[in-house]
Amino acid sequence: MVTVLMMIAVVALVVAAHWYVWGRLVRDTTEPGGPGRRLGTVAAVVMPLLAVGAVSSGRAGAPFGLQQVLAWPGYLWLAMLMYLLLALAVGEVVRPLLRRQLERREASAGAAIPADEREEPTPAASAAAPAAAPTLAPAGSTAPTATTAPAGSTAAAAPSRRLFVSRVVGGAAATAALATVGYGTYGVLRGPRIKRVTVPLAKLARGAHGFRIAVVSDIHLGPILGRAHSQRIVDTINSTQPDLIAVVGDMVDGSVENLGPAAEPLAGLEARHGTFFVTGNHEYFSGADAWVDHVRELGMRPLENERVEISGFDLAGVNDIAGESEGEGPDFAKALGDRDRARASVLLAHQPIVIDDAVHHGVDLQLSGHTHGGQLWPGNFVAGLANPTVAGLERYGDTQLYVSRGAGAWGPPVRVGAPSDITIVELASRQA
Known part of the structure; x- marks a missing residue:
């Protein structure tokens, strides 16, 4: 019943x-x-229907080709709607101010005409023409048959003023929304940019000083972002020549059958110590077991509640909490319980919200994604309500948490105020 009421709302x-x-x-x-x-009016009916189709077609099992057709206009409209509403809300403040300004200008223009220069009808003319005579039009003509109000009267000016203000405010709102969404779309299609962060770890071995981890999260291959997006990410990461690559969940939005070809370029990722992968919540919407098997075929190593020893530190990974519904949730004890705490540890976990478990198990650095940095401003404020850190590096006790904004986009292929990134995390030893 609650779900039905929420849907109605x-x-x-x-x-x-x-x-x-x-x-x-x-x-x-x-x-x-x-x-x-x-x-x-037609657009106001069709666009929301396309948006509903874009959101629901995947989960309804629609053919992937249909999902692709609906995704672009449907998701872009959702972004447009959001920024139209924000721009029009600002316009509600501007609208009365603009009207008053026009009224003052019209009043000033009328007062500026000297009285002796104003045209006054002579008594004779007034007697001869006490009222404006209607102008007759030829039979069948569509021209107006009578003048109902003198030019410049308040009755004639008021509707014109309202229309002018509505067009100015509406046009400005539409332009601002279109420019915002257009630039945000360009940022996603251009691909993520490299961000570099140095993280000192007290227990990091001297020999691991300067070790570089390429962190990429939230690639979101799907009906919109496909093979070209994967290739851009591979080229960007390989250009940095990292020591290790960490794919921190939400790689896909769809099945291996539909998105396997889009993921193929990821087999080209190159790093001295290899590429590691942990699941995100969207993998569990897309068939997590099949994707875990497929990333192995692409040359990545999934860390399913397990860890490996890297020269100078331990690298651990846990499943996403969305896997709990399938009995495959995070198991920190299994991944971290019996390790040597004298060694530095780096944890791959998709969602920042598990930071408390990381602190409890003595993790030195947790690498996460999930938030997209809010993706669409002011979504960062909403993301901040559900996540301890929305983007960047923060400390929680003896544990540091780094959250990437992600390399792709979910839903609308648009980012505003939260540019996509691939982060090169350079570990620094205090013994160096």
Whole structure:
């Protein structure tokens, strides 16, 4: 019952949002019955239907080709809707200010005409023409048959002023939203940029000083981001020549059958100590067991609640907490319980929220993703409510946590205020 009520509330909210956007961008800026009104109304109906299709087609088992067709317009519309609402909200503040400014300007223009220069009708003219005579039009003409108000009257000016203000505010809002989404889409399709972070570890062996880990998370191969996206990531990582590569979950949004070809370029990742992988929550939406097997075929080593000894430190990995529903959740005791705590340890865990377990087991550095840095501003504030760290490096007791913003995007292929990254984490020994 609660789920049904929540769904009804979400649908009502979405309908209200689209009604508001249609009102401000279509109804208030176009003539009734005109082509602009008709086109805008059609768009206001079709775009949310495409968005629903984009969100639901994958889970409904629709053919992958159909998912790809729906994904671009549907997800981009979700981003557009968000920024249209934000821009129009600002416009509600600007709208009355602009109206008052226009009223003052019109009043000032009228007052600026000297009284002796204003045209006053003579008594004779007034007597001869006590009222404006209607202008007759030829039979069948579509021209107006009478003038109902003198030019420049308040009755004629007010509707014109409202229309002008609505078009200015609506046009500015649409332009701002389109520019924001366009630039954010370009940032995703351009590919992630390299970010470098140095992390001192007290217990790191001298010989491991300067060890470089390429951290990549949230690649999100799917109906939108495919093989070209994988290749950009591979080229970017390999150009840094890291010692080790850590793929920290949410690599895919779909099955091996549909996305296997898109993931193939990841077999080209190169690092002296290899490439390691841990699951994210989206792997469990996409068939985690099949993907764990497939990443092995791509040359990666999955760390399923296990650890390996790297020269100078221990590298451990735990399954994502989403795996708990399948009996495959994180097991920190198995991954870390019997290790030598005199050695430095680095933990790969998709979600930052497991930092308390990392602290409890004496982990020196946890590498995570999941948050996307909020992906779409002001989503970073929402992400901050659910995660201890949204992006970057922070300390929790004796444990440091680094959270990558991720290399891809989920849903809308758009990032605003949270650029995608691949982070080169350089470990520093205090004994060096």
